[in-house]
Each structure stands twice: as C-alpha cells, then as structure tokens.
Amino acid sequence: MKHFPIFLNVEGRRIVVAGGGDAAIAKLRLLLKTEARLTVFAEDPAPEIEAWADARRLTLHRRAFGPGDALCAALAYGAAEDAAEDARVAAIARAEGALVNIVDNLHDSAFITPAIVDRDPVVVAIGTEGAAPVLARKIKADLEERLSPVLGTLTRIGKAFRHAADALPMGRKRRDFWAAYYDTDGPRAFAEGGQEALRPTLERLLDRHLNAAARAGHVAIVGAGPGDPELLTLKARRLLDEADVVIHDGLVTPEILELARREALLISVAKEGYGPTTPQAEINRLIVEHGASGAQVVRLKGGDPGVFGRLDEEIDALEAAGVAWSLVPGLTAGAVAAAAVGQGLTRRGRNASVRILTGHDMQGFADHDWRSLATTGEVAAIYMGKKSARFIQGRLMMHGASPDTPVTVVENVSRPDQRVVPATLATLPQAVAEVPGPAILLYGLAPRAQAAALSELKEAAQ
Template identity: 40%
Template sequence: MSVDAAPAHRLFPLFADLRDRTVLVVGGGVVATRKVEALLGTGARIVVGAPVLDATLAGWAAQGRIEHRAGAFTPDWLDDAWLAIAATDDADVNRAVAEAGERRRVWVNVVDDMALARVHLPARIERGPVQVAISSGGGAPMLARLLRERIETSLDESVGALATFLTRHRHRIRARWPDAAARRRAFETLLSGPLPSLLRRRRHIEAERHFDAVLAPDSPHAAAGSVALVGAGPGDPGLLTLRALRVLNEADVVLHDRLVSDDVLQLARRDAERIEVGKQANGRSTAQDKINALLVEHARAGKRVVRLKGGDPFVFGRGGEELEVLRAAGIGYEVVPGITAATACAAYAGIPLTHRDHAQSLRLVTAHAKDSLDTLDWPALAQGRQTLAVYMGVAMLDTLRERLLAHGRAPTTPFALVENGTRATQRVVIGTLADLPDTARLHAVCSPALLILGEVAGLARSLHWFGARPLNCHNATLSQAA
C-alpha cells in the first residue's frame, strides 16, 4: 500500500520596500558579496557582520556603501534588522542566525539551506523598475537560474524604459480613463502600438507625441501598424538574434521568403498569419510590387507586420527598396539585421572569409540573372588574394567560370559550394575554378547554395566541422586524413 506524500507548501511571492531599513548579511566572503551586491540598489541600510571582509566588501565599506560589524555573530546583531541573510561557510553560524531570527520574528535567508531559510531570494531579471523573480521553492536553484536565462532573452531592454515612461504618466492615464475597463483597453492600445518601438529606438520626443495623441479626447485609440524587416539568417534558428525572436513573438502577420526555414517560422507567434512571398527562378514568384502592397495594406490595418527575409534584409534582400515604400506611405518601420549567407555558410563549412596568408579582402556578389553579370567589374573580381562570395549563382556557374578565367583568375583557384548552409541537409562541394560547373553538375548542386571562390575555400578540406565532409570531383567524401 502506498501513501502519497503531503503536498509541499508553496511560497508567497513578495517584493519588499527596504528603503532606510536595516538588512544584516552575516559572512564576509564571495557568497556574502553576491548577496550584498543584489541589495545595493534597494536603499537599505546594509550591515555586514564578519571577522574580516573580502576585498570587494572592504572597498564598499570604505566608500560608506555598507557598514562593517566586525567579530563573530551574536543574536543582538538582529535587534534592528528587518531582514537577515546567513551567507557563511559555517553551518553552525548559519543555524545560529536562523534560530535567532526565528525568536525575534526577523525574516532570515540561509544560503543553500532550504530547511533553515524562512525567506528565499529568487533568481531575478531586471529591466529598469521591472523585475521578474523566479523561485523553485529553494529546492532547485539551478532550474530557477536556467529559467531566468530563458526568460531574459525574451525581455527587451526597452521594457525598463517603457515602465519608466508609463510610471511617469500614470496620473494622466488615470485622469483620462477613470474607469478601470476603459483604462485597461487604453493600455492595450499603447502597448500594442508604436510606443514600445519608439522607446527602444530612443525616439523619446516621438513617443511623447504619440502618447499625447492617444490621450487626446477625440482620439479613436486605434493602434498604428508597423513593419519590421527581419533577417532570418541562413536557416539554423539558433542563429537568430534575440531582437528577431522578440519581434516574431509579437507579429500579427509574417510575410516570409520561400527560403526561410520551417524551424524559424515555428518561432513566430502561433496565431500570426503567415504569407509566403518568395521568389524562385523559373518557378512561382511574388512580384516585388505585390509584396510592397501587402506590407502597406496590413500595416495600415493596424497590424504588426514582420517581413522575414533569408539572411540579412540589407544584403541582396531588397530591404532598402521596401523601406522606401514604407517611408513614402508614412508607415513606421525598423530593421533587425540577420546573419547573411556568406558569413554563416562559410563558418559552417570551416572557411574563413579573410585570412592573413590568403585573402585580405572580401567581395559579395549576386549573380541571379545574366543582366546582373553584365554589370560586374570582372577585372577586379579576377584579382588574386581575395575572396568572392557569390549569391544566387548556381544557374550561372559556366558563365562565372569563363569570365573569371578570361580576366586572369587562375584555373587552380579553389572553390566551395555550400548548399543548404547551416541546415541538417548542408552539403559542401569543393574543387578548383577550372572544373567548377562540371563538379556542381556531378553532385546535382541546387539552390540555395553559396559559391565561395578564393584560396580560403581550400581550407574546407581541413577545417570542416559541421555535417558531412566536403565532396570533390571524384564523387566521394574526402578521407579523414584530408
């Protein structure tokens, strides 16, 4: 017969105002220092009791930021304390502090002793006046820290500025909407509109003007739409920036390229509308004018729109063109950079784009159509000791080879074709310029693939680390020795 254990009691979360109140920290070492550091901004009178203090605590005492009570702990140290922290490496001393606090009705935290502690200090996230506290009840502090790290990535630094702004105008908000329900709707309008983005971009005057407009008696309180151009990187969702992740979590509509990976799309808000607007050579494509119209249409409907582009929106992503359209339409926007294909594919293939011995410059080139090839400076591209990263060039490899050779690039120049870079299906095909198109056809290389040409491409043989080993013209993976 089994008997279920009694359910553990839950802790009551509480934020304490410690201004001008005494907090006693018993201990003078590293742990005590960490606890004192967390208390320094609270306005508390911090008293540290210990025979000696470490260098950091001693420095704070010399500056007058804390008081030092020298000697061994005695219960009278708690006489004027509101909170005490036992942070020594002596279990008997920690127990004495806890027992003395119990008799005096002083809350005591005993570091790493769940049984003795009567108050627990949570893992904290701070964004200005905003604090998020996480507690595991004292039983699993490492779990609380892990959760703190995960939540921290989703809270933009501008949250603190937003909280400060709303606090400063709290009286105006309450006066404008004395009814609680109406005030709640007004807050939803403010928080879903451009105010957070304006504060994040440090557009404080515009933020004040927007706030004044929302508070105006004749304001319809309609949330203004906006567009974020977001770089999705080459496919691995782990390469997204924190800002990109936050914007995706806030999106109402996501207009995404065909090459944006499903793993990245899964990070968008679950109920966001997803619209594919990709372009594909010799296939179904969405005209740029149509994409522009969709951006304006959804933003004018009050939606938070994310234009999600593979790589970086400002590197062969037509991001500049789209910003010009948004600016002409009077729509607010921001740009979230992404890791462009040249950087990511080269890194995942073990190819340094620059190298003191091989390449002192890097050129990014697009070759998605014959007309674009005609505009390139071929004599400059054919120079040695530089790296060429060619985007969208799979269909033009024969022409690329012939023009580079014709302008003096050595036929023995190494190349690497990185297909589906950073993804589980990544392949790297290597060889020399002379056999570039033949090797690509041998291995049926297809888009998306980035061509890296230059001496550094030869380092893929020895520096590869992700996925299968590179393939060569002999249709076999290179040996381990290679």
C-alpha cells in the same frame, strides 16, 4: 508527435493508482497537487501513502486492484513495479473506460505524465515521449530558475480581472494591456506592495489603456539569417513574438516561423530564381497595406535584408505611404558559409578585401569586374550562383584565373542538412549539379583542412 499535449480537467474526478511503493509515491506527489479524487490500491502501502490517507488527502484500500475499481475513473496508473501485475491492472482499467499509464512502460501506456513546472495556475509540461527523461529534467530545472516564483500569484489576480479587461477591444490593445501587467507593472507592484497592490495596479493600467490612442502601425524589416533559428538576433525574436503579421521569404525556415506568435497572420512572398515568384510590387503592396492598417508587421527576409534583399525598394514604398519602419540586420549567408568551412572571409597575407556578388540579376546572368577578381587574389561570396556556375567559370578563366582556384559550395547554410562540397574553378559546374538546395559559392576559399594541405604542397614545390 505521437503524444498530443493537452491539459485534462480532473477537478472532482477519480484517479486510481495501483501500487504502494516508490513508483506510486512518485506519481502521487504530483497527483496530490491536483483537485482530483485519488484512490490507491495497495496490499502493503508505504508509510508515506498511509500518512496521506490518514490526512484524508486520498482514499486507501489495502488490497489488490480488481474489477470495478476503475469505474468512472478518468485516469488509472499501474505502479506495482511488477510487469505482470501492471499488465493485469491495465487490462481491467481499459475495459472500464479509464486512460491507463503503466509506470516506465511507454509502449503499453495510453498517456504519459510529463515533467512539470508548477506556478499554479501556470503549469508548464515538458515531454520527450520517453526518449530523454534526463533532458526533460534539465529543461524543467532551467525553467524553474527562469520563471518568477510570484508568477502564480500574478496570474491568479489577473484571472479574476479578465472580465473587467474585456472592456478593451480584442487584439493588439488587449494584448498590450496584459503584456504590461505581466512584464513590468505587475512584478513591480508586487515587489513594492505585495499581493494587495496588484488589483489597484490592474485598475490603473486598464484606465490608461482604455484612454490611450491606438498604437500606430509599424513595419520591422528583419533579417532571419540563413536558417538556423539560434542565429537570430534577440531583437528579431522579440519582434516575431509581438507581430500581428509576418510577411516572409520562401527561404525562411519553418523552425524560425514557429517562433512567431501563434495568432499572427503568416504570409509567404516566396521568390525563386527562374521559377514561380511573388512580384516585388505585390510585396510592397502587402507590407504597406498591413502597416497602414495599424498592424505590427515583421517583413522577414532570409539572411541580411541589405544583401540582395530589395531592401531599399521596400523602404521607399513604406516612406511614400507614410508607414513607420525600422531595420534589424541579420547574419548574411556568405559569412556563415565561410564559418562552415572554417575560414575567414579575409586573412592577412591572403586577401585584404572580399566581394559579395550575385550570380544573376533581373536581366539574367550578372556581369561583374571578373578581370579584377581573376587577377587580384580576392575572395568572393557568390549568391544565387548555381545556375550561372558555368558562366562564372568561363568569365574568370577567360581573364586568367587558374583552373585550380578553390571554390567551395556550401548548400543549405547553417541548417541541419548543410553540406560542404569542395571544388575548383575547373570542376565548379559538376559540383553545383550535385547540389539540389540553395547554396553559396565561396570563390578563393577551400575547407580549412584542404587549404592547409594545399599550402603545404605549395611550400614543398617552392
């Protein structure tokens, strides 16, 4: 992030614009929404700028910008649409202590003016650091459509009520009050009675929350999926936005953690096979402690909580402590890995069942019914199988599995650095040795194009 987003208080402060053409008009249309004192320097100003000056919305000097013109100015815009003139203006303004923006010159500008969605006093600023103005406009259009036109009115009335709302204790109770106002009670009151109905609605809402019992603690056990935040369920996203505490696995990606409320307490309980780990007893203690304290807790697990996620142990601990809980499934990595190779986990005529296996358990390499898997043509999604790859290879081949059986290794499933490594049972140990990240082994599945080629070869041989 080269440009740090801030909101600058320009009430009563000077902003100067050097230029009188289209670039200056575009900036002034936005600046006129502020409470700044605007001064324009232009030898030949456009009629629109002259009209604003006649209406006393800005001060117009019909001359070129010169020394002393940026004194005490907070911001200065070089909008002459002439590189040499804009550079001259910028040099003077910098020397006189103003932050300078040269229109359409990101490199020489100290700040940029973002695309803005205006629901005064709610303002959403969108910046792409000059990389994609078209994208910024698209995001702006999307937000304009999604944000209610009455949001500004709701916010202005709410702002005037903030002192009264301070009677509520800081934290969850106050947040619940404001959430009810902005999400449900406020919009409904405005629709039924207009602006005059908002203050009485706030007073009734405050009385209700002052007299309401404290919200009981709750633990939501939530599946984060394999890493891509777009694969989260809507319910998971809502719970992250409401959570006081997020207790998360090490495999949960930073992009997903960014969706948590900024004030939420984030606690990592990372586990790593054959490496540093948080004991399950400590995880149980943490979720019980925070849930029992009255917090809204999200226990965020990679993939689906019910697939090798110690789900039942955590539920048992919560129930033993009398803490309320709920369960939100997530996409399991095996299903998403199969999608990455363009294959179904089941296919008519190929396999009517699929196994979900772990490569190791608490005792070490996990033992399964390898004979059945080797001889029935089933497909298996093998989790945590990298370190046990040679063990898996030996067990399956010992029971008659063909060395040519396809095994696809999918590393960092669904993430930007996802990688699909085709292999066979014979080459599996070498394939996983080249994969540093977490991976799923898809036994019996090849990437779609490769599978089609193998099928053609088999038919030709027959």
